[in-house]
Amino acid sequence: MSGYFITFEGGEGAGKTTVLQLVSDRLRDKGYDVLVTREPGGIKIAEKIRTIILDPLHTEMEEHTEALLYAAARSQHLAEKVVPALKQGKIVLCDRFIDSSLVYQGYARGLGMDEVLKINQFAVGDCMPDLTLFFDIEPEKGLARIAANKDREQNRLDLENLEFHEQVYKAYHILAESFPERIQTIDASQSLETVEQEAFDHILSLLK
Numbered sequence: 001m002s003g004y005f006i007t008f009e010g011g012e013g014a015g016k017t018t019v020l021q022l023v024s025d026r027l028r029d030k031g032y033d034v035l036v037t038r039e040p041g042g043i044k045i046a047e048k049i050r051t052i053i054l055d056p057l058h059t060e061m062e063e064h065t066e067a068l069l070y071a072a073a074r075s076q077h078l079a080e081k082v083v084p085a086l087k088q089g090k091i092v093l094c095d096r097f098i099d100s101s102l103v104y105q106g107y108a109r110g111l112g113m114d115e116v117l118k119i120n121q122f123a124v125g126d127c128m129p130d131l132t133l134f135f136d137i138e139p140e141k142g143l144a145r146i147a148a149n150k151d152r153e154q155n156r157l158d159l160e161n162l163e164f165h166e167q168v169y170k171a172y173h174i175l176a177e178s179f180p181e182r183i184q185t186i187d188a189s190q191s192l193e194t195v196e197q198e199a200f201d202h203i204l205s206l207l208k
């Protein structure tokens with residue numbers, strides 16, 4: 001495939017969506033053909049699978065089932081949207097991808113990162129990201145940004161919640177150490193300008 005597949009990862013409030021948007025504008029200004037996406041990516045089948053996962057009536061949903069459904073939706077999003085764009089030579093920027101499953105379901109929810117990796121490898125085949133940017137910020141700071149900027153309830157910061165986000169944070173570091181060629185870590189506590197520049201530089205060095 002002639003394009004480039006780049007994923008944006010990190011905890012909540014790290015700046016993924018903000019930086020992705022800025023970087024995509026800059027790449028387009030330079031003349032690159034860019035596709036911005038996130039799962040389920042507006043893909044009908046993937047949206048339906050997501051509805052099943054999120055339905056509040058499905059309280060009996062077992063966690064392996066949930067992990068498999070996420071992997072299934074991912075597979076469809078790849079096949080219908082990402083792979084065709086890569087074949088057309090586009091730069092695909094995806095807001096969260098496989099690492100989010102490994103971190104949230106594999107580690108923080110306790111299914112096991114290796115187990116979740118296995119089912120996701122089946123789902124994605126050889127379509128792994130060429131580059132993953134990990135936006136590294138302590139969960140407390142990331143959550144504070146969301147609380148400050150989105151007018152969300154402060155109780156997102158209660159202790160139990162924070163403990164979960166600490167697990168997520170720890171797992172991202174494990175992944176970054178395990179896949180140093182693919183995952184580039186950016187100190188996301190810096191100014192937005194600096195974070196965006198570093199993200200842009202990593203992408204440009206991939207494109208060269």
Ligand SMILES: Nc1ncnc2c1ncn2[C@@H]1O[C@H](COP(=O)(O)OP(=O)(O)OP(=O)(O)O)[C@@H](O)[C@H]1O
Binds near residue numbers: 010019145191
């Ligand atoms: N480097 C930064 N410095 C200060 N504020 C920032 C920075 N980056 C992003 N923000 C602000 O923090 C908030 C959260 O950013 P954003 O929504 O991009 O995070 P996210 O990683 O996409 O979070 P989520 O996982 O919840 O989608 C936004 O209001 C954004 O403007």
Ligand SMILES: [Mg+2]
Binds near residue numbers: 016018095
């Ligand atoms: Mg976001």
